[in-house]
Amino acid sequence: xxxxxxxxxxxxxxxxxxxxxxxxxxxxxxxxxxxxxxxxxxxxxxxxxxxxxxxxxxxxxxxxxxxxxxxxxxxxxxxxxxxxxxxxxxxxxxxxxxxxxxxxxxxxxxxxxxxxxxxxxxxxxxxxxxxxxxxxxxxxxxxxxxxxxxxxxxxxxxxxxxxxxxxxxxxxxxxxxxxxxxxxxxxxxxxxxxxxxxxxxxxxxxxxxxxxxxxxxxxxxxxxxxxxxxxxxxxxxxxxxxxxxxxxxxxxxxxxxxxxxxxxxxxxxxxxxxxxxxxxxxxxxxxxxxxxxxxxxxxxxxxxxxxxxxxxxxxxxxxxxxxxxxxxxxxxxxxxxxxxxxxxxxxxxxxxxxxxxxxxxxxxxxxxxxxxxxxxxxxxxxxxxxxxxxxxxxxxxxxxxxxxxxxxxxxxxxxxxxxxxxxxxxxxxxxxxxxxxxxxxxxxxxxxxxxxxxxxxxxxxxxxxxxxxxxxxxxxxxxxxxxxxxxxxxxxxxxxxxxxxxx
Numbered sequence: 001x002x003x004x005x006x007x008x009x010x011x012x013x014x015x016x017x018x019x020x021x022x023x024x025x026x027x028x029x030x031x032x033x034x035x036x037x038x039x040x041x042x043x044x045x046x047x048x049x050x051x052x053x054x055x056x057x058x059x060x061x062x063x064x065x066x067x068x069x070x071x072x073x074x075x076x077x078x079x080x081x082x083x084x085x086x087x088x089x090x091x092x093x094x095x096x097x098x099x100x101x102x103x104x105x106x107x108x109x110x111x112x113x114x115x116x117x118x119x120x121x122x123x124x125x126x127x128x129x130x131x132x133x134x135x136x137x138x139x140x141x142x143x144x145x146x147x148x149x150x151x152x153x154x155x156x157x158x159x160x161x162x163x164x165x166x167x168x169x170x171x172x173x174x175x176x177x178x179x180x181x182x183x184x185x186x187x188x189x190x191x192x193x194x195x196x197x198x199x200x201x202x203x204x205x206x207x208x209x210x211x212x213x214x215x216x217x218x219x220x221x222x223x224x225x226x227x228x229x230x231x232x233x234x235x236x237x238x239x240x241x242x243x244x245x246x247x248x249x250x251x252x253x254x255x256x257x258x259x260x261x262x263x264x265x266x267x268x269x270x271x272x273x274x275x276x277x278x279x280x281x282x283x284x285x286x287x288x289x290x291x292x293x294x295x296x297x298x299x300x301x302x303x304x305x306x307x308x309x310x311x312x313x314x315x316x317x318x319x320x321x322x323x324x325x326x327x328x329x330x331x332x333x334x335x336x337x338x339x340x341x342x343x344x345x346x347x348x349x350x351x352x353x354x355x356x357x358x359x360x361x362x363x364x365x366x367x368x369x370x371x372x373x374x375x376x377x378x379x380x381x382x383x384x385x386x387x388x389x390x391x392x393x394x395x396x397x398x399x400x401x402x403x404x405x406x407x408x409x410x411x412x413x414x415x416x417x418x419x420x421x422x423x424x425x426x427x428x429x430x431x432x433x434x435x436x437x438x439x440x441x442x443x444x445x446x447x448x449x450x451x452x453x454x455x456x457x458x459x460x461x462x463x464x465x466x467x468x469x470x471x472x473x474x475x476x477x478x479x480x481x482x483x484x485x486x487x488x489x490x491x492x493x494x495x496x497x498x499x500x501x502x503x
Contacts (some may be wrong), residue, residue, distance in 0.1 A: 002218025015213070016228035017430060018194040020139045020174045030222040039104045041216055042071060045192050046108070046212030048077020049166050052124040052190045053131070054085070056210075057162060060131035062089045064161070066152060068136040068170070069096025074105035075166050075192070077112045077450060084117060092117060093124045093137050095152055122148055126155050132163045133449065134184045137170035139196065145171045145180045155184045162187040168196060169207045190214055193222060196377020197229055197292055200430045201419030202398045230421075230428035232398070235470035241501060253282030254456025257306065257319035258449070259337055260328040260356070261288030266295035268327030268356065268445045271490050274302050275449025276323070278498040279471075281456040285286055287315065289333065312340045319352040323452035325358030326445040335361060345371040351455040351464075355448040360385055374411040375451055375465050379444065402428065412461040414469050422469050424462035433473025437485025438493075446490050447472045450497060471500050 018026075033043050053060065064081040067073035073096055084090045092112065101109065115328050126132065134156075136149055143356045145153060153171050156163065159497070168174045171183030177198030186209040191199060193216055198204040200211070215222075245252070256276050261269030269288050273296070276284050286296050287306035306315055316322075324341060328334045338361050345352060351373040354362065359378050361383035362370070370376075380391040383401055387394070387408070394415075396400045402415045406423045415421040418436075422429040450472050454464040473494035479488055482496075 013196055015232040016223065016267060017197050017200065017230040017232060018222075018226055018231045020196060022229065023139070023196070023224045024195050026222055026226045027218070030193075030218040030225055031139045033221050033430075034218050035264060036218065039107055041218070042104050042108055043078055044216040045075040045166070045214065046082060047215055048192065049075065049164070050079050050082045050086075050286045051310070052188070052212050052214065053079070053133075053164060054086075056188055056212075057131050057164065060088065060162075062128070062130045063091070063133065064126065064129040064131070065092045065093060066088060066136050067096065067331075068138075068140070068149070069094075069098065069100040069103055069105065070138060070140045071102060072135050072138030072140065072166055074102065074108040074169075074244045075138075077105070077108035079133060079135070079166070080117060081108075081112045081115050084115065085285070087370055090117070090414075091120065091124075091129070092256055093120045093122055095122050095148060096482065109139045122152060124322055126152075126159050127161075129159075129161045132156065132159065132161045134163055134165040134170050136187065138167040139174040141171055141173065141180050143180055145182050150182055153184055156184055159446075159487070163209075165189040165208075167192045167197065169209075172198060172204060172207050174198045175209045176399070178396045179203065179207065183207050185209070188212065192216060193218065194226075197233065197399055197430075200432075201233060201421055202395050202417055205418045230430055232432050233422075233429045233431045233466065233470060235467075235474040235500065238467055240344070240472060240503065250282040254458065255278055255283045255285070255318060255320045256284050256452050256456040257287060257315060258340065258452070259287045259322065259324050260326040260358075261292040261296055261322040262285065262327055262329035262331065262334055263291050265327030265329060266292035270296045270300070270303075270444065271442045271445040272323060272326040272355075272449040272452070274300055274494060275352055275446040275497060276453035276456065277302055277492050279450045279453030279468075279501055281453040283488065284456075285318070287337070292327070312337075313344070316341065316344045316348070319350065321353075321455040322449050323353040323355070325353075325355035326439040328357040328361075330357050338362075342371070345374075349373050350460055351375075351452075353448050353452045353455070355444065356382070360382065368408055370409050370411055372410075373461050374409070375455075375461050376409060376411045376413045377416065377444065377448055377451070377465075378405070378413075379416045412465045414447075414465050416447070420469055422466050424466045429469075431469045431473055433470050434476050435473075435480050435485055437480045437488035438473070439475040440489055442490030443472075443476070443493070446493055446497070474500055
């Protein structure tokens with residue numbers, strides 16, 4: 001029985017993500033429709049960033065503004081003028097070349113000068129300010145950062161001041177979140193018109209700091225003109241799960257078979273299986289190495305143990321879905337069970353989650369064809385093995401890696417990490433829930449269990465991986481709020497997982 005038939009599955013998306021090409025092409029059109037000149041848009045950008053400055057850095061009385069020669073620098077000239085008019089002491093340093101100013105940037109510079117501002121040239125001291133405003137490169141960087149911007153960015157790493165970046169931290173690729181050799185480490189970034197993909201996942205999240213969005217009065221028009229590259233999603237954006245029927249019994253909520261927990265690795269499977277129970281799966285059976293059985297069920301008598309000598313066909317027929325990988329290992333025992341399951345699934349196509357060593361074994365196999373209703377849950381190193389790349393290459397462009405894995409394996413997929421990426425129902429999502437405290441052993445095993453627990457109850461693979469990723473991250477946030485990020489362990493999330501599936 002599908003207990004989610006009455007659930008409206010499409011999320012109410014709070015924010016969308018757009019590529020730099022989309023912004024470059026659509027922003028002028030949106031401004032024209034709104035009756036706003038591009039110079040007026042620059043004025044609005046400077047004002048929007050200044051409003052954020054006053055909100056988040058109200059004590060800043062000595063301001064250093066670093067401007068480049070592009071439109072990002074023009075935004076900086078506007079902000080500098082507004083800050084000076086508000087009584088803030090402003091020092092403005094030009095890094096770019098005035099000969100390369102656009103007409104709008106030149107106009108913004110002239111208004112700054114006409115209002116009593118003064119331009120200094122690099123090199124100039126960067127220390128001794130309450131706040132540094134980075135208006136150097138914005139989205140204008142694609143390759144390596146060149147001189148003199150590289151020297152400025154490297155020197156900024158030595159200052160103690162907070163740094164506010166306009167649109168994108170200088171040096172950061174706005175689409176991938178990968179630095180061009182170096183990038184500004186911002187305290188806060190105010191991005192303009194639309195959120196760019198590189199700001200919200202992987203290393204880009206670290207460089208971006210806290211993220212604000214200033215839509216400049218053209219956001220609604222912009223959204224009508226451009227299809228999103230991806231969508232930001234939080235658990236709160238998803239509809240709540242429906243109440244269970246009054247005549248419920250455990251058989252209505254699925255039969256999950258978890259395979260893993262090889263010799264010496266029982267903990268991974270225990271975490272996975274218990275997470276599935278806490279998510280609401282009806283019956284959870286564990287197939288693990290005989291030497292792992294006692295540890296897997298100790299303290300959780302609700303878990304069932306499969307007889308490893310039982311006929312695989314009978315075991316697989318019992319289950320309505322599968323989770324394989326946590327603690328599986330890569331020895332003949334592991335390979336035999338994975339091969340048996342994949343062979344069975346070629347005919348039956350039951351929902352299935354592959355994680356950890358199941359992914360590594362699939363990566364080593366020449367056969368990349370997986371059955372339908374499959375979910376893959378790699379972290380960057382596992383994703384690298386699936387694609388024949390290094391983890392560093394995966395992190396260079398996480399969106400590209402996600403798309404390549406989906407194309408190669410035809411599965412729903414989550415690429416784990418800061419700002420985990422989900423491909424579900426032919427859409428990309430960036431998970432906003434979660435925190436650095438979840439970078440601890442076993443949290444990925446929990447995620448596998450949560451996904452499988454939702455699949456067991458009848459949720460389709462795309463929506464299960466999306467909801468599970470949000471739920472898992474939100475549970476981690478609640479655990480961090482309860483006891484802090486440092487020292488958090490995977491099992492700390494279990495009571496919050498249960499709480500969240502009920503609200």
